[in-house]
Amino acid sequence: MAPIVERFVSPGKGNGLRATARISRGQLVYSDRPLACCVSNKHSKEVCHHCFSRRETLLRCSQCKMARYCDATCQKQAWSGHKRECKCLCILLPRLPTDSVRLAARLIFALLSPRSCSSELYSLDEHESHLDLMSEQKKEGLCQLASMLELYIHHEVSNLTEEVTSALPPSCRDALSLIAKVTCNCFTISDGELQEIGVGLYPSLSLLNHDCRPNCVMVFEGTELQLRAIQDICPGDELTISYIETLSLTEDRQKQLEDQYHFLCHCQRCESSEEDGLMLSGEGEKCRLLKEALPRLEGLKAESNWEEMLEGCSHLLSAVKGDVPDENLYKLRITDMALDASVHLGRWEEALRYGVRTLPAYSRYYPDPHPVHGVQLMRVGKLQHHLECMEDALDTFKQAFTIMKLTHGEDHPMTTDLRMKMEECRSELDYKSSSKH
Template identity: 45%
Template sequence: MEVPALERFLSPGKGSGLRSRRQVRPGELLYRAEPFAYVVTKEQLGGVCEQCLQRNEHLHRCSQCKVAKYCGKSCQKEAWLDHKRECKCLQNVKPNFPPDSVRLAGRIVFKLLRQSACLSERLYSFKDLQSNAEQLSEEMKEGLGHLAHTLQLYLRAEIQDASHLPPAIDFFQIFTKVTCNCFTISNGEMQDVGVGLYPSMSLLNHSCDPNCVIIFEGYQLLLRSIREIQIGEELTISYIESLMPTSERQKQLKRQYCFECDCCLCQDQEKDAKKLAGEEPAWKEVKDAVNEVKYPKSKEVLSATGSSKQMLRNDDTLGVMCSPSPSSYGIQDRLYYPDFHPLRAVQLMRVGKLQYSQGMLPQALGTLKQAYDIMKVTHGTDHSLMQALMDLKEQCEAMMKLH
């Protein structure tokens, strides 16, 4: 598919967002971005190809570092430019393994040293990225300082003396930029597989009630509209999980991105009472349980400081809690998520699969049709998950004809 022209958008100034030059319909692919740098998360090592990020049970590991694993020679060859120098670093720190953020920062350093052009910098370059360093808490600064020291030790096999690096390559500054600009890369079903930096997409500002969503196909970032956007209207995405009440969203945004949101959802707080209905301690227990799954306690900045835009985290736990049975799914999530939200589509698809496996064919077909109506907007008809959904829907229709 042709990559949409960036001329459709305008950037009034650095950090001030993107605005549409024309009227946009729901479900349009607005931009397809390649990463400036990305890595597979530690949890997914060995199960996901380092290059294409596709899940594969038969990966071939790098014969030198024995850490990076690939689908085959083609992917390994494509990845070599990014892996060549980090390969020596990974060998040098064995049996230890760097945190995801340190490995990502290492790749950023090597990319900057190569001075190679990157398509994802067409609107906004890495050097332009905001860091919010002066607004970070002392605790955050101390944590990032430790990571900068860890990065220096990790890169020692390739960079013996960091003081000889160009002034533009400052380890601490790299981490401050990573903290508020990198994206969690998820697969079609919203399961986290990697972390990446897409500089031009960092121009997108936040709204708790956004008009666009970001999904991924492999390492490619896809920006799609989820409702009609007028000429001159700002394109927005959500940096955080929208299931949280306003006060919780504001805390996370302030801590991680150093701003307060004043979107319509935060101003009227209409849905907060429904989210907190019943027992507030129970809701907090659910939130803490989900966070424990999503953000295990460790020294890694990507979990310890929440350094990536958690836009499409996989909420299996929340999905199950909101859906006690296949027939009752959807009552709660429709209260909180916008009409077109990728997680709604994925959860409906899962429920449809469950209904199909239980022989509830009419119900399954109805649920899969709901998933289709949402997914054609959030994912588009060319996405691999959409193809899987259409195959399942066709199987269900064929089974109903037999019965």
């Protein structure tokens, strides 16, 4: 662990991480590889199960037919971690265990394998399961997952308490406790554009506490988690991240944090609730119309029914027009959905129109530097570039680069891609300028 951070007891929060030296915004605070990770089931056909890159064509494991790889090199490098999982998947086919069950199993297999000495600040044994705080309904759901875990690994680890006793810490030897720890402490692994692709366990980073306006963000490069400061941090200051998507009403954020992580947030943003008025602004009846339409549109998105989804979004946005401002939370979500659908359908002009409309709200709700704002600017810039609006594209890419060199770092593939896009724009503008003379 870098010497610029240390573990401490955070008042009212329990364990936490704080700075031991001054940290500048944009600085890489810490990077870590997962103790265990897996690609999400819903993305298993488009993401390499070793390096977590997105690919249009992937090699499939000839045995379990589930794991996929970029090439023979990735497949070979993944085999030591996949071989026990592969046997378990083959026995369970055509059924697939849930992401949390697969992650818990991969954790067990990783701990059963010889490994180098760990220098973690926070051990698996210290992770909270929060079983005592859970409702009976949630506990029942976890019991079902624990039973599935035991069934899934049965042929590879015939008795969870026997073979695993020496490998697993005492508080993790019970399947229910292990599943509870995994679900409470795992991180969603995302690609450079912040789209979910998998889940992983990064023990030391579980020390980070939540804030709805954090001073650090997490960005992934493959499965490596990079923690970067987005504010200047003084020695002794606590490092915080956001556990959830922060573009939500205070009440909804607090409910999600309590349901999923079992605490009530008392951060400055929650205490003031100042943004809620803007998020709910607009004519009441038309706001309700947008809010009530969201579940149906989200269902169409899950089904990849882009045509119907775009039609629904377009109709709603026309119906509310200027009666609901673009900063309204529900209007913003529907505008974003219209952007996604337009891109999938190859309707570039339409996509650009929707993308541009989201930018003032993104700037308002994601104070710079924030990776979500940077990625949205990059998306819009790519549409402008594709449609040959070079001056606009260059300006948008510059705004994105100013943010992402801090949130992703100068060497991240996304930042490198942005640099190349800016050069392309400059070259094309220079060519146009010279051809006029």
